[in-house]
Amino acid sequence: MNKTVLILKHEFLQTLKRKSFIIMTLAFPVLGLLGIGVFQIIQGVETPPAEAVSIGYVDEVGIFDGYREQYQVELTPFATAEEATDALLDDEVSEYFVIPPDYVTSGTIYRFTLERELKPPDKTITAIRDFLQSNLLEGQTTEEITNRVKFPLALYNTVLDESGQPTDEEGGPGTLILPYLFSILLLMAIFTSSGFVLQGLGEEKENRIMEILLSSVSARQLITGKVLGLGAAGLMQMVFWLLSARLLIELLPTGISEAIGTIEISPSFVILSLVYFLLGYLLFGVLMAGMGAIGATARESQQLSMVIILPAALPFYAIYFIIENPQHIISQILTLFPFSAPITVIMRMGISEIPAWQLALSMALLVAAIVGSLWLVAKVFRTFLLMYGKTPKLGEIIRLVRQA
Amino acid sequence: MKDLDFTPAVEVKSVVKIYGKRRVVNDVSFTVAQGEIFGLIGPNGAGKTTTIRMMMDIIKPDSGEINILGEHLNEAAKNGIGYLPEERGLYKKITVLHSLVYLASLKGIPAHRAQSRAEELLKRIDMLPHKNKKIEELSRGMGQLIQFLVTIIHDPRLVILDEPFAGLDPVNTELLKEIILELRSQGKAIILSTHRMNEVEVLCDRVLMIDVGRSVLYGKLTEIKTKYRNNSVFVEFDGELGELAGVVDIKDYGQYTELFLDGEATPQQVLKQLVSRGGSLNRFEVSTPSLNEIFIQVAAKKQ
Structure with missing residues (x-):
């Protein structure tokens, strides 16, 4: 069997056995169920037959x-x-x-x-x-x-499309809640999976198994197998979350669903969520592999990884702006910038249509960024992996990248 | 040698590696034949590990050429090599058997064959009962042995061992030496890299001694020892030694005597004279320096 596939399989199966992965995967549906349960209990408590x-x-x-x-x-x-x-x-x-x-x-x-x-x-x-x-x-x-x-007004809303025909959309908090929830889930899925890349490499470095692996496979095979194997596990998690979200919506008590309006998970939303999960994960997974190689210990790599986590969380700082101005130039830039693209796209999708060219361009830029980082990381990977005990200084990293 | 394949297992030609301004490996050349144990020896920081990492294509040399089993190292050729790095370990959470099978599969061995081979090897070192234990449950010495098994599980033609005896108790050290000799008798080329030179003396056919990145001694161990012998013999002799031709000095240690020869005389000539004296000769030994002593001599000479 191809060695990349062997590594992929090994990493995938090992991740499924990780306690933290299992807890994280189950946490979302369990918390959702709990939330619904608590809501119903509170509702039951708060509405005793009111006395005059x-x-x-x-x-x-x-x-x-x-x-x-x-x-x-x-x-x-x-x-x-x-x-x-x-x-x-x-x-x-x-x-x-x-x-x-x-x-x-x-x-x-x-x-x-x-x-x-x-x-x-x-x-x-x-x-x-x-x-x-x-x-x-x-x-x-x-x-x-x-x-x-x-009672001066009884309000009925109708959203019209470009040709002036009424659409099914009703607007309201329901359309916002899903993108908001899913952008958080997407961010979590991306960072748990790419966090595993980081942690896995850190452990291999600390366990001193890296050199044994590199005597059997090339650095590129190792990164590719690892990133894809952990990505497959992350994708499974995401699919599981999407499915359980559907189920949870069915279970929503009428009180909540009336309050927030109809929640609908459209097929295009699911597909784009998965595509942006994959692209976002690949980008951060490869970069995390680089951070894992540079840091001397898993803990140190974790600190280094903040550098790439911050730009990914950028859309959250701008969430109100994006929701209110989905077509503004800043929203567009955040859509195209590879680091913030996955989250921004999911946010904007719930609010308004994203022009096809923006989606296409943002995906193309993401793919370019993935290829670029894979190239860069594979180049310096070996050098850093075998530097035990010390983290190179910034100047050293730049020099080594140039030399490689 | 089993087959008539005389391609050298390893050919290293004028290899140089520079880190910053330091030449960590400076123009080192050597060959290792199949079916021999080759000692790569020198003090800590001499450049042994760097040389090996270049052989394994883990780092690239700045200049020079390396051929492994007749060709430049490629991914396929990696399957023919077993490498025990100096910095080594295993996945802690995985069982012994799983570790062996997974790492063997990365060397191109199908899982079912790796499984039976792993059990066979575990049996050889009496560790079969431990096969389902996690690595973290093993003692340090046991872990070391498992790492050694990982190195040879895919039946490599070339085995590279970097400080293989570090962290092993005397019993396991002997076990490892035994297995290394078995591997040689199977026609495999073995490179032993260590700074504990005396430990490998009995094992090595040929050695390369390096110091500060430079090759300082290279050749058959017996020839090197002859070249660096002290020009003296140890003798236990009942009777009067008297005057001996070619002997310039005699040092009496009580139990035995050391005879220092002049530049001309050979130990054989001295032995002949002693035998002709009558008396009983209990010991006659040409004094050979240990590799440690030779290294100190060579290093001192260079300064």
Whole structure:
């Protein structure tokens, strides 16, 4: 059998046996399930059949005496603030408010409560508002107008495509949540797999097995086999995540799915995710192999690898900008720049169409970057791998790269 | 030699390797024939490992030429070599058998054959019961032996051992020497690189001694020893030694006596005279210096 394939197989199988790999792979679906479970528990706890609350009020204007039955709230008038306070202390009302004589011009309402709270509960505010509104409009206009003032708009959205036809997309947080989630997953998948390349090489260096390997295979065979074997494991992880994401969406309680709108994993999204995972992984895998060769220990290589992890995380710093301006020149540059391309593309895809030429160019640039780094890393690989015990200085690295 | 293949196992011609401004290997040449044990000896930092790494194509020489089994080293030829590096180890989390089979497969041995060969070799060193242990569970010495088995599992024609005895106890050292001699009798070429020169004396047919990157001695071990002998003989003789022709000085150590010869006389002439004296001769030994002593002489001469 071809030696590259042998290394590939060995690395793939060894990775599947790694505890950290198994934990990482299962963590996403398990956490998702947990999240759904916790959400449902909280929902169950938070919605006991709500009892009607009693709120007191002191009307110093003299026009607020109707509409005292609001949704789940009953309003009780008091003649003076002292009486209302006594009722509050006796637990007859849960709170009370005072409508001062100049209310109609100033709009001021004084609210008194025994609770320390972050902000007044929405239910209370709505009840008080409706109560005031209804009493103010009483006799001024028709009931229809009164209702419209209370609910001025019922919104229906339609997204049109370029030809003016309605599309299936509904927009809303659902379209954003998936790209956001998947860009994180993609980043994680890329860096766990390429992290294994780094760690594996570091271990081989520390175990002193490198020279034995190099006496059997060439440096290029070793890098290629390793990167591809670990990439295959990473790809499996990604596919597993995609499949479990589909399942999790099925399981989503109606509460959540209504809140975020329809979530759809389209085939083109899946395909592009996998393509960008592969390309992104190959680029970082090869570069991590280089870092693994340069660092004296696995730990040191890990520190060195920050240099290439930072540009990959770049799109996350700009995530709000990209979401709000998906077609802006900066978003386009991040799409084309090989280090940030995978994450940016996944983010932009959920928000708007990415022109085909940008996708094609970004893939081409990624492939070029992969070939370039493979060439560079294979060149210096052997020299650094056999430097035991010390990490070369930057100047030394540059000199060796030039010499090679 | 089993077959009539006289292609040298290794041919190194005027090889130079420069690191920075230092010539780590400076114009070194030698050949190793098939079926011989060749000693590559010299103190630490002499350039032995660098020379071997160039032979293995792990680093490139700056100039000079290297042929392995008659050709420039290529990926296919790597399968014919067994290399035990000085810096060596194994995957810690993998079992003994798996390590042997995987590393043999990288030398082009199919898995099923590697498996039976691995068991055969483990049996030879009495480690078959350990075959399913992880490498990290083995003692250091056992790990060393497994590394040695990795080196020879694919039945290579050329075996290169860099400091093979480092970290081995006397029993395992003897075991390893035994196996090395077995390999020679199978017609394999063996290169032993070490700074412990006395350890390999009994094994080597020919040696190359290098110091500070330069070749300082090269040839048959017996010839080198003859050339650097002290020109004296050790004698245990019951009776009066008296005057002996060609002997310029006598040193009495009590049990035995050392006779120093002049430049002309040979040990044979002295022996003849002693035998003709009558008396009983219990010991007659031409004093030969150890490789260590020869190295010190050569290194001192150069300075």
